[in-house]
Amino acid sequence: MNGPPGARYPDVIVLGAGLSGLVAAIRLAEAGLRVVTVAKGYGSMRLSPATIDILGYRPDPVDSPAQALPGFAAAHPEHPYALIGPDTLADSVQWLKEHVGTYAYVGDPGENMLLPTAIGVPRPSAVAPETMAGGDVRRAGPLLIAGLGVLKDFHPSIAAENLQAATTAYGRAVQARPVMLHPSANGPADVNSLGLARQFEDGAFRSAVAAELRAAVRGEETIGLPAVLGMDQARSVWTELQQAVGRPVFEIPTAVPPSVPGMRLARALQDRLRRAGGRFVFGAQAVGPELRNGKLAGVRIRSAARVTPRMCRWVVLATGGLGAGGIEVDLSGAVSEHSLGLPVHAPGPGETGFLPGYLSDHPMDTAGLRVDHTLRPVGPDGEPVYPNAYAAGAVIGGARPWREKSGDGISLSTGYLAADAILKEAG
Amino acid sequence: MTAEQEFDFIRDSLDHCVKCTICETACPVAAVTPLFPGPKYEGPQAERLRGAGPSVDASLDYCSSCGICTLACPQGVHVAEINSRARAVMKQQHGIPIRDQLIARPPLQGKLGTPVAPLANFVLSNRLARLVAEKTVGIHRNAPVPKFAGRTFRSWARRHPAPATAGTRRVAYFHGCSTNYFEPGLGEKAVAVLAHNGCRVVLPRQECCGLPLQSNGIFDSARSYVRRLVAGLAPYARQGYTIVATSTSCGLMLKREAREILGVEDDDLRVVSSQTYDICEFLADLDLAGELKTDFQPVPLTVTYHAPCQQQGHNIGKPALDLLGLIPELTVIELDRACCGIAGTYGLKREKYDIAMQVGSGLFGDIRAAEPDLAVCDSETCRWQITHGTGRTSVHPVEVMYRAYGLS
Numbered sequence: 001m002n003g004p005p006g007a008r009y010p011d012v013i014v015l016g017a018g019l020s021g022l023v024a025a026i027r028l029a030e031a032g033l034r035v036v037t038v039a040k041g042y043g044s045m046r047l048s049p050a051t052i053d054i055l056g057y058r059p060d061p062v063d064s065p066a067q068a069l070p071g072f073a074a075a076h077p078e079h080p081y082a083l084i085g086p087d088t089l090a091d092s093v094q095w096l097k098e099h100v101g102t103y104a105y106v107g108d109p110g111e112n113m114l115l116p117t118a119i120g121v122p123r124p125s126a127v128a129p130e131t132m133a134g135g136d137v138r139r140a141g142p143l144l145i146a147g148l149g150v151l152k153d154f155h156p157s158i159a160a161e162n163l164q165a166a167t168t169a170y171g172r173a174v175q176a177r178p179v180m181l182h183p184s185a186n187g188p189a190d191v192n193s194l195g196l197a198r199q200f201e202d203g204a205f206r207s208a209v210a211a212e213l214r215a216a217v218r219g220e221e222t223i224g225l226p227a228v229l230g231m232d233q234a235r236s237v238w239t240e241l242q243q244a245v246g247r248p249v250f251e252i253p254t255a256v257p258p259s260v261p262g263m264r265l266a267r268a269l270q271d272r273l274r275r276a277g278g279r280f281v282f283g284a285q286a287v288g289p290e291l292r293n294g295k296l297a298g299v300r301i302r303s304a305a306r307v308t309p310r311m312c313r314w315v316v317l318a319t320g321g322l323g324a325g326g327i328e329v330d331l332s333g334a335v336s337e338h339s340l341g342l343p344v345h346a347p348g349p350g351e352t353g354f355l356p357g358y359l360s361d362h363p364m365d366t367a368g369l370r371v372d373h374t375l376r377p378v379g380p381d382g383e384p385v386y387p388n389a390y391a392a393g394a395v396i397g398g399a400r401p402w403r404e405k406s407g408d409g410i411s412l413s414t415g416y417l418a419a420d421a422i423l424k425e426a427g
Numbered sequence: 428m429t430a431e432q433e434f435d436f437i438r439d440s441l442d443h444c445v446k447c448t449i450c451e452t453a454c455p456v457a458a459v460t461p462l463f464p465g466p467k468y469e470g471p472q473a474e475r476l477r478g479a480g481p482s483v484d485a486s487l488d489y490c491s492s493c494g495i496c497t498l499a500c501p502q503g504v505h506v507a508e509i510n511s512r513a514r515a516v517m518k519q520q521h522g523i524p525i526r527d528q529l530i531a532r533p534p535l536q537g538k539l540g541t542p543v544a545p546l547a548n549f550v551l552s553n554r555l556a557r558l559v560a561e562k563t564v565g566i567h568r569n570a571p572v573p574k575f576a577g578r579t580f581r582s583w584a585r586r587h588p589a590p591a592t593a594g595t596r597r598v599a600y601f602h603g604c605s606t607n608y609f610e611p612g613l614g615e616k617a618v619a620v621l622a623h624n625g626c627r628v629v630l631p632r633q634e635c636c637g638l639p640l641q642s643n644g645i646f647d648s649a650r651s652y653v654r655r656l657v658a659g660l661a662p663y664a665r666q667g668y669t670i671v672a673t674s675t676s677c678g679l680m681l682k683r684e685a686r687e688i689l690g691v692e693d694d695d696l697r698v699v700s701s702q703t704y705d706i707c708e709f710l711a712d713l714d715l716a717g718e719l720k721t722d723f724q725p726v727p728l729t730v731t732y733h734a735p736c737q738q739q740g741h742n743i744g745k746p747a748l749d750l751l752g753l754i755p756e757l758t759v760i761e762l763d764r765a766c767c768g769i770a771g772t773y774g775l776k777r778e779k780y781d782i783a784m785q786v787g788s789g790l791f792g793d794i795r796a797a798e799p800d801l802a803v804c805d806s807e808t809c810r811w812q813i814t815h816g817t818g819r820t821s822v823h824p825v826e827v828m829y830r831a832y833g834l835s
Contacts, residue, residue: 006717036744041501046449188461194452258448274761281744283498303742305682305700311715324501 009311010034010279012422013299014318015286015339016326017043019408020393021318022269023092023415024422026099028316029276031423036312037273038281038301043266044324049227049253050261051132052093052412054109055081056124056405065126065409066090066109078366078398081406083373084413092416093127100268102235104130109409114138116224118154118255120145120162120176124405129261131238134250135224137163142175144221145252146213149182150191153256154226156180176224179216183208196228197260200237210244217247227251227261234264286319286339289386296386299340314388314422315340317369317377318415321394327367329353335367337395342377342385345370345397361400368397374421375414388425390418437687438509443502444471450496450506455736455766456489459785463489466496470506474513482517489779490514491770491786492642493736508687511641518644526565530772531639531648537579537608544577567780571769571815573609573807580611584618584630594625599663601681601703603674604635605807613807616829617673617706623832624713624720629668632659636680637689642771646689653685654695661695670703673823675805676737676771678705683740705738707805707824711746714753723831725756728800730827732759733790733813735806736766747805747824754831760797764790767804769812784816791816803827 014025017039029035054065055072062068066086073082090109097105107113107127113136114122122137134140143163147156156178163176183205191199199205213223229251230237242249253261270280281301290298290309298311319326319339327344329335333353335346346367347353353364369377369391376384377391393411394401401407450466451457457465469487487510496506518527529535540547550556557568566572580602598621606614621628637652660670660681672678681703685691704712713719734745751759767787768774774783794802794817802813802821810821829835 008715008717040503042449042453042499044447044449044501046452047447192448192451194448198458257446258452263452271763274763279744279748281742282739283742284744285503304679304740305703 007311009298009313010036011312011426012036012314012316013038013310013312014316015039015299016318016320016393017270017280017282018045018318018320018324018393018411020411020415020418021316022273023096023412024316024318024392024419025278026269026273026276027095027416027419028422029273029278031419031426033422033426035273035278036281036310037278038284038286038299038310040283040285040325042282044320045266046262047257047259048262048265048408049259050129050265051115051123051125051253052096052105052107052127052408053124053405054089054126054409056112057403059403062112062124064109064111069109076398078370080396080399080410080414083371083375084417088417089409089413092413095416096127096412099272100265101272103264103268104235106130106133116143116145116159116163116252118159118226118252120159120166122163122166126409129251129264131229131234131251132227132253132261134222134248135252137166137174140174140222142219142221143177143224144217145176145178145224146216147178147180147226148196148209148228149180150184150187151193151196151226151228151254152190153193154252154254159224159252181209181212181216183212192258193226193228193254193256193260194231194258194263196226197231200228200230201233206237206241207244210241213245213247217245221247223247223249224252225249227253227259231260231264232267288338289340296340296389314390314425315386316390316392316418316422317342317395318392319395321368322364324394326395327397329364329367335364337369340386340389342369342389343379344368361403365400366397369395370398371396375418376421390421392418437505437512438474440503440505441471441474441509444504445502447501449501450499450504453495453499453765455493455495455768455786456491456782460489460782462486462782466490466506466510469513470496470509471504474509477513482513482520484513484517485521487514487517489782491766491768491773491779491783493766493770494740495736495765498739498742505687511688515644515646523643523645524565526776527643527772528645529564530566530775531643531645532635533604533608533639534635537575537604540575541577541579541608544575548574561777565777566775567777569815570775570780571811572775573605573811576609576611578611580607580614581630583611583615589622589628593622593627596624596626597666597668598626598628599631599660599668599670600628601633601660601670601672601674601678602630603672603677605674610807613673613823613826616834617825619834620710620825620828620832621671621706623834624710629663631663636677638677638680638684639772641680641684641688642773650689650691653680653689653691654693657681657685657695657699660699664698664702668702669709670699671706671709672703673706673825674807675705675735675741678703679737679740705741705743705746705805707746707750708741708743710828711749714749719753720832721753723754723828724833726754726827726831727756729758729760729797730801730803731762731794731797731799732824733762733764733767733794733802733804733809735804735809736770738805747803751803751824751827754827757827757831760799762790762793764793766790767809767812767816769808771808774812783812787812787816794819801827
């Protein structure tokens with residue numbers, strides 16, 4: 001399977017550079033395996049709020065994912081969480097916290113924080129960047145939600161009003177009021193979250209914001225700002241701003257892309273992988289398995305001029321689900337997986353894939369691969385299609401992450417577990 | 428696929444844009460200047476509104492054509508290609524400045540400058556002459572222009588033909604203009620490294636690939652340049668030669684830009700594309716197969732490695748890292764920056780020099796901080812820019828391999 005004598009093929013090819021792929025790749029590279037990560041683009045983590053949502057709704061709100069998961073898994077035997085024990089989940093969270101460098105995370109699967117969204121909905125997240133945790137409405141005192149006039153994608157009045165209205169649902173009064181800041185009178189009239197994050201790395205700009213906040217803040221208020229407090233120096237920007245204002249500050253993920261926290265997390269993990277000796281191939285696409293004597297010997301990769309077989313011992317498929325293109329549906333309703341050509345568990349052509357209501361529980365929602373207990377994709381007979389191919393993240397079917405608020409937990413824990421399985425085989 | 432269909436395929440990719448802005452977060456130019464509003468805005472968004480009428484979006488001229496947007500896009504939108512085409516239309520309508528006509532033709536520069544290299548180099552390094560050139564032509568007085576070698580690579584190669592008994596791997600070397608006129612030593616070393624690895628290297632007749640013309644929006648001339656080049660390379664490709672390039676951006680022209688940006692589509696280009704390799708890609712593939720010579724001597728140096736934007740456009744990762752990693756005692760520091768700013772001829776221009784230097788400032792800072800003995804980089808214009816921005820000597824990865832093989 002491993003080519004001519006002297007061949008130096010990588011041990012593992014990871015397909016996809018999202019959360020699950022990066023987690024698997026870093027673990028494998030840090031264990032000393034040669035890992036190549038192949039990704040079509042830079043990865044959609046840059047659009048995510050970068051919180052680690054493990055389980056928020058089942059469908060009733062979940063206070064403690066750790067306590068809820070055994071029952072949830074038992075009730076949903078086809079859900080990826082049915083394969084992930086509570087210990088693996090907790091280990092993977094701990095592992096992430098130790099691998100994000102200075103972009104520190106807080107929280108654990110034991111309890112959900114309720115962190116305000118950009119429209120003021122308290123959202124259940126078990127683990128979040130420390131820059132966001134201060135917004136946990138279960139604990140926070142009165143909130144001052146501050147917008148910046150140049151950022152057209154964040155409206156403090158909407159956020160504050162909805163937070164006030166959310167009071168009864170969470171059993172305690174949330175006080176929130178808005179303020180709009182205009183720190184750069186001579187700057188551009190409008191800027192996106194990334195442009196603003198770059199401005200926040202400038203001390204003078206930060207001072208201007210701090211001065212406005214000092215004038216606006218009252219009493220014991222905690223200050224919520226859109227998540228634009230710096231890019232590479234996020235931690236020091238956040239720390240210095242709190243010192244300058246003299247009040248706690250927290251970040252609220254912006255709803256309209258790009259997501260600055262998502263970019264920070266993506267950079268932190270990519271840096272980590274590079275430092276562990278991992279390699280990236282961006283802009284390339286896996287177009288099928290490379291088979292030798294019926295065995296999976298590598299992946300066919302499309303680069304600028306041609307398709308080339310790239311050999312390896314193991315493949316981790318972390319290409320994402322329907323949203324990211326890891327699973328595709330064509331106009332006839334046929335569902336497929338193109339990177340390795342694996343069988344997808346989904347409603348077939350002629351079967352009902354979608355219901356009339358936009359927010360219905362569409363049968364197609366849970367389309368994806370079925371996997372065995374070590375995350376190897378299986379065929380209709382329940383047997384692994386290839387003994388050396390593993391799946392991680394949203395390409396695995398059976399979940400409704402947007403309803404359950406489970407996507408990050410699934411990606412993190414399956415990426416972690418897929419690496420575990422390969423490391424056990426590698427010995 | 429016909430040229431017409433390919434053209435539609437590139438433009439139609441904009442329908443895959445979901446406005447996620449990942450390209451905007453990756454664009455090195457938009458990050459430093461408000462003069463360029465960003466690849467999504469200029470590309471998939473504005474392209475929908477472009478019709479047969481006059482081109483109105485002058486800000487397109489500030490795109491550096493680095494291609495990072497296309498690389499970053501998770502949906503497969505050909506953002507950079509769409510923008511390059513739209514810019515060509517704009518420049519045709521507004522008129523191509525004489526400066527752009529000049530800097531887009533390296534063979535012309537090479538043929539004029541090589542015989543009078545001492546004089547030409549004196550003029551190019553003379554502050555007064557450069558000031559005049561800035562005022563009259565618009566080439567920034569501080570921009571890193573290369574020095575003429577005073578001899579050509581091809582004249583060296585004529586005196587050093589490959590022995591008939593040399594290796595069994597048949598390689599046609601595409602050296603490009605820069606190696607021929609400015610860095611003939613790189614070509615000599617590349618040939619030696621290839622020969623050391625059992626390659627029989629031939630030198631097809633070749634001229635400029637047309638890339639500088641393309642990036643300056645002079646598409647008609649660029650098409651005739653690249654067609655002439657592939658006509659010379661195609662017979663070798665058809666005989667089974669691998670075409671190996673040391674100029675990573677010119678190699679990319681053959682691999683996909685001629686087709687995807689210029690819309691050239693013919694059998695010659697197809698066969699050349701499919702057999703063109705960047706030299707590090709070629710050597711790293713030998714290594715993967717266990718066929719690369721690894722008789723490296725220790726090179727006790729610290730080097731940084733920057734993969735140029737155009738090298739990333741090959742979608743092959745960074746094979747130079749794997750090659751350099753084989754050399755004993757060589758410490759390699761991988762830099763993670765999108766672009767050095769120069770983007771071929773972009774940073775030479777009076778109105779764009781400062782932007783290019785700002786784009787490169789992160790890379791320059793990383794290199795200065797690493798204090799390397801050498802700054803390694805695959806692209807010639809990037810090497811000149813890196814040396815300009817850091818004062819460090821910059822070399823092609825193959826030059827380090829040449830030294831490690833003890834071929835000097």
